[in-house]
Amino acid sequence: MSNEHQIWVLTIGCNDRPGIVHAVSGACVAADGNIVECQQFSSEDSGRFFMRLTLDTVLDRAGIEAALAPVVEDLDASWELDLVSRPTRTLVLASKAGHCLNDLLFRQRSGHLNIEIPRVLANHPDLGGLAGFYGIDFEDHAVTPETKPAFEARILELVDEFDIELVVLARYMQILSPGLCEALSGRAINIHHSFLPGFKGANPYRQAHNRGVKLIGATAHFVTSDLDEGPIIEQNVVRVDHSQSVTQLTSIGQDEESRTLTEAVKLFAERRVFLDGHRTIIFR
Amino acid sequence: MSNEHQIWVLTIGCNDRPGIVHAVSGACVAADGNIVECQQFSSEDSGRFFMRLTLDTVLDRAGIEAALAPVVEDLDASWELDLVSRPTRTLVLASKAGHCLNDLLFRQRSGHLNIEIPRVLANHPDLGGLAGFYGIDFEDHAVTPETKPAFEARILELVDEFDIELVVLARYMQILSPGLCEALSGRAINIHHSFLPGFKGANPYRQAHNRGVKLIGATAHFVTSDLDEGPIIEQNVVRVDHSQSVTQLTSIGQDEESRTLTEAVKLFAERRVFLDGHRTIIFR
Amino acid sequence: MSNEHQIWVLTIGCNDRPGIVHAVSGACVAADGNIVECQQFSSEDSGRFFMRLTLDTVLDRAGIEAALAPVVEDLDASWELDLVSRPTRTLVLASKAGHCLNDLLFRQRSGHLNIEIPRVLANHPDLGGLAGFYGIDFEDHAVTPETKPAFEARILELVDEFDIELVVLARYMQILSPGLCEALSGRAINIHHSFLPGFKGANPYRQAHNRGVKLIGATAHFVTSDLDEGPIIEQNVVRVDHSQSVTQLTSIGQDEESRTLTEAVKLFAERRVFLDGHRTIIFR
Amino acid sequence: MSNEHQIWVLTIGCNDRPGIVHAVSGACVAADGNIVECQQFSSEDSGRFFMRLTLDTVLDRAGIEAALAPVVEDLDASWELDLVSRPTRTLVLASKAGHCLNDLLFRQRSGHLNIEIPRVLANHPDLGGLAGFYGIDFEDHAVTPETKPAFEARILELVDEFDIELVVLARYMQILSPGLCEALSGRAINIHHSFLPGFKGANPYRQAHNRGVKLIGATAHFVTSDLDEGPIIEQNVVRVDHSQSVTQLTSIGQDEESRTLTEAVKLFAERRVFLDGHRTIIFR
Structure with missing residues (x-):
């Protein structure tokens, strides 16, 4: 835990199915995070689901990844996590x-x-x-x-x-x-x-x-x-x-x-x- | 249960706090629903949180409301639920x-x-x-x-x-x-x-x-x-x-x-x- | 002469050369007319000159045409004259x-x-x-x-x-x-x-x-x-x-x-x- | 006469009345010039007439001004003449x-x-x-x-x-x-x-x-x-x-x-x- 609040951006792509928002937002809760922005889209063309959210948390990368791991593995998602501030x-x-x-x-x-x-x-x-x-x-x-x-x-x-x-x-x-x-x-x-x-x-x-x-x-x-x-x-x-x-x-x-x-x-x-x-x- | 899929639109307004998306999406899962669209916004001006989502489910109004009730009560939210198709x-x-x-x-x-x-x-x-x-x-x-x-x-x-x-x-x-x-x-x-x-x-x-x-x-x-x-x-x-x-x-x-x-x-x-x-x- | 003011629109297309605006505006003067709007363009692509003007005059069509005739003939122009008000x-x-x-x-x-x-x-x-x-x-x-x-x-x-x-x-x-x-x-x-x-x-x-x-x-x-x-x-x-x-x-x-x-x-x-x-x- | 073609921009403002376009374009002919662009507008709000034209001629400033002088004096116009190329x-x-x-x-x-x-x-x-x-x-x-x-x-x-x-x-x-x-x-x-x-x-x-x-x-x-x-x-x-x-x-x-x-x-x-x-x- 870094002990100070930082804003992370998380992007996810996976096959669409019910319950993704709940699963991902659950991982955010587990990461002690507050979702600041969140957008998602289910593509009818491809059956893919896309999500971008920004997360305010005191956890460091390892802490957030640990919270996310079971969810993104279960979704078989491609994902990226980064600090919003990093150029x-x-x-x-x-x-x-x-x-x-x-x-x-x-x-x-x-x-x-x-x-x-x-x-x-x-x-x-x-x-x-x-x-x-x-x-x-x-x-x-x-x-x-x-x-x-x-x-x-x-x-x-x-x-x-x-x-x-x-x-x-x-x-x-x-x-x-x-x-x-x-x-x-x-x-x-x-x-x-x-x-x-x-x-x-x-x-x-x-x-x-x-x-x-x-x-x-x-x-x-x-x-x-x-x-x-x-x-x-x-x-x-x-x-x-x-x-x-x-x-x-x-x-x-x-x-x-x-x-x-x-x-x-x-x-x-x-x-x-x-x-x-x-x-x-x-x-x- | 109406036994046929219908699309509902749910709108929510409440004071902002961590975990709202997870709580509401959890209610959607409880309502056997798939979130089709979802948008939310936290207002820095007022501290209010706003959400609009559309939900694909076979439950009828009573069923969805039963799933939502504990969440919206806990959030002290104002909310509306309606069929997308109703003019x-x-x-x-x-x-x-x-x-x-x-x-x-x-x-x-x-x-x-x-x-x-x-x-x-x-x-x-x-x-x-x-x-x-x-x-x-x-x-x-x-x-x-x-x-x-x-x-x-x-x-x-x-x-x-x-x-x-x-x-x-x-x-x-x-x-x-x-x-x-x-x-x-x-x-x-x-x-x-x-x-x-x-x-x-x-x-x-x-x-x-x-x-x-x-x-x-x-x-x-x-x-x-x-x-x-x-x-x-x-x-x-x-x-x-x-x-x-x-x-x-x-x-x-x-x-x-x-x-x-x-x-x-x-x-x-x-x-x-x-x-x-x-x-x-x-x-x- | 119709004794009442009417607004006519005149459109002209001809090969470009010096003096066209002067010649056409001279015909407008000869037609006792005041030019209300006037736009022209010389096309470098084609060497053609285009002009649209609206004319306020008490002359009737025959009178205006008589004033225009020598000019448009000399320019070998295609042209149209009509009342602005005609649908x-x-x-x-x-x-x-x-x-x-x-x-x-x-x-x-x-x-x-x-x-x-x-x-x-x-x-x-x-x-x-x-x-x-x-x-x-x-x-x-x-x-x-x-x-x-x-x-x-x-x-x-x-x-x-x-x-x-x-x-x-x-x-x-x-x-x-x-x-x-x-x-x-x-x-x-x-x-x-x-x-x-x-x-x-x-x-x-x-x-x-x-x-x-x-x-x-x-x-x-x-x-x-x-x-x-x-x-x-x-x-x-x-x-x-x-x-x-x-x-x-x-x-x-x-x-x-x-x-x-x-x-x-x-x-x-x-x-x-x-x-x-x-x-x-x-x-x- | 400068013996080479140059493009001049002429702007004119004066009280509106019939015949201005003809008079100004006549001065352009007298200045051995070809009008390249020309726009004008009669303001109903103020009764003023405004004109901007660009002129292609081999005459120098003195030559153009001599051709314009009688016209702009007669119109009591405010006017400016300049080379398009001058910054x-x-x-x-x-x-x-x-x-x-x-x-x-x-x-x-x-x-x-x-x-x-x-x-x-x-x-x-x-x-x-x-x-x-x-x-x-x-x-x-x-x-x-x-x-x-x-x-x-x-x-x-x-x-x-x-x-x-x-x-x-x-x-x-x-x-x-x-x-x-x-x-x-x-x-x-x-x-x-x-x-x-x-x-x-x-x-x-x-x-x-x-x-x-x-x-x-x-x-x-x-x-x-x-x-x-x-x-x-x-x-x-x-x-x-x-x-x-x-x-x-x-x-x-x-x-x-x-x-x-x-x-x-x-x-x-x-x-x-x-x-x-x-x-x-x-x-x-």
Whole structure:
């Protein structure tokens, strides 16, 4: 027992059946805890049950786990337990465009985004100054067809070295190899500059202009080997009209890109994002 | 036991303390029920705890209540239990403008709004045809300073006669007397045609035009004797610009008024609205 | 000269070149008119110039046309001139779902949508009562593979008989034949229940659920033989989450469908919609 | 004649009367110019006419002014003519919170906001590093009741020294004296962290929480001596719910504050903002 109150976040996924809430809340009582927030969802699509709760208790991790063990074993649940206050270890991949990186770093320093970023890895040197201003280590290597395998290997090295929980592609603009997508499955978030599933692939603002849409948007999604088809975490749109050129759409869209990516990272860092097959469950 | 599965909605409000979720979910297990949805909130402002859950069980009301009784007594909770499928008995007050009434009636008939409307009571005859088309009884009496007490007495008579749970002021345009506000406390919803707390009182679109706002809105709120100050249930806004006259603002705003009121009525009918002092807790 | 002031709307499209605004405004001066509103746009995509203005004058049509003639001839412009107050003759095609028709009829009767509807033509009888309540002639014929040609011929008969300017597919749910699409080119508006170009084709809410999008939408577009690919006039979206079933998405989406279609019809009726190749120019 | 094409922006305000568009467009023809964009508005409230157009011509300033002179004199118009490419000289006032300043500086450097900032003047030193990173001169002085007059005098000195066209209060948090408000009339923009006219004054997020609103917002407005009552330039809102604390509302609202202020500054810098009495006319 730590003798002081701390807030823990517990996330659980298991097959749905009657009595789960009672069982889990019983373990919380056994852990001398008070449930502060609690959300759950039963997916009709998959038959899976998802739960996120925050727990106020004086017990330490071992004490809470001991209380939970019989319940989660009985449910055959996958689960995670962590202190709410612990920042999520995040590796950011970047290229030349700085708006997403700028937003992430500013929000992080302002205390509104609970992540720590041991390194920004880029394929261009342009954003080194921005990272440096925020005191973040920055590393860049050119990516060519020849060097791409080495760059991707470096990503995995850094993931390993810093025990990275989340990789954020902040307008990184390179397609990850299928192997890397697989290795980072469920823990890499990309921002695509369109309202998916519209305008997959390259130049979405050009596509949006040509199609004459009245709203443009941005989509944050998990990276999968199926390009721009990964599970969607967050989306936003903004109204545009015929008078706006592709260049103007690109400028307008940047606000949506950065806010959408930052929100998705925030949701992930707060353990609010669950995967249910190809869909996400988001407990806001 | 009814021998067939039915879905019940249970709402609870009580002082917050550890173990409530476990206690209530235990009662659900005792009621042979599976929790389908469950939401709760602990208010730091008031120290109150609020919970809404839906329960799938073959027990009848008496059976569920027997399972719940010891828990809700111990919690000293206020609570309600009802079949999800039972429509909320609703009295609609109207005047001349039909957009809100039209939306309510269309949505109700379409099966998207689970209310039954035994009567529309109006201070003008204009909307009798619309009510009639939907097969709803319509009654109108002119309201003057002299007849207002009689009209308000008639409201209470109808509330009594039809065991009304919700009174909806669908652009009724008359200020209810303090006594009536008190009598209908927590069960009368008004739509105000501005984004409160901006532009209280008369002619909000005129006020909005004069102030030059860039968004206009609508607010659905509980009726209190403090005009336009009741607890807010739902709000929406829409973008406008300098070129729009008061008449155009009025036309544009009608969409927001009707969708906002209908949404508030839907939330209430689904027992998703709780009062926490002067604020509402809404479980969507 | 009619001796009384009237407001006319003039729309012009021509190849762009210097001096057009001066030339057209000169014709307005020659027509003794005061320009009340005026909007123009030069399309870089097509090199076309588009203009919409409203003119306050005491001249009658012949007088205005005489003043305009030399200018529009010199510009080799396509143009239309009409009284702002004249309602657009509109044929509505419907099926079983009434939310779009209901919104169009209510808005039209309320004076917020300047169209006249000489007939609603449907492939099911369900909405006859609704049309009847609004005093609109209603005609229905079942559409089968065998009867479809006759039904489409009937559409063209009605277009001819009532000198129809706009055909509105208010959730008509049938695909028009290429020949009919061609015949109604630029004057038939459909509502598709997704945010195009996402989720073309059937069951867009099912598709949206499966893809796990966080916003659903509706798109009003001109009908072309290329299904769901016609020029977009208006789009709206609304936020949804994982907890909403396909049925709920369908219910939520109806508001967006009806408001989006009504807005597109309003823009068309006010002569605010221009075609620039495959894109629309919208003067709001 | 400069022999090369340049784009100029011309803004005009005058009393409304027939023939203005023709007269002004005639002057544009006389200036050998092609009108690229053109917007105008006749205010029924004030009887004033407003116009903004961009002109492509090879003439220099003197040449264009010579062509315009007879027209604007005849109209007794107030007018401004400038190169579209010339950045607006902007003084930014700041305090401790950096989100608005960060957004302005990032957007400016990215080429999406056509302003130059010769100085950031603050009442706290905290944001010196941020300004420095963007290569902007930074100056700070504590503001106390005693030093406030000196600080305000310093503002006017800088306005004078750098020929400042726009003063931006980027969460400056100090109330300007009536004299300074007067001196900066029509060229000082403030961001208020609420959807005005709701929640004027201090702690708007606290007020919003207490009132239980369902949307919070931000308002960019011209500074006047009547606190939070100046003409509104831009507003945005974002949806919130009961579960969000004042701290969370504050965090959520920051995105709206910075995007709203940046947008207002952009509109002003592009000469799209006109004052019509207490309202703004915005040509987007």
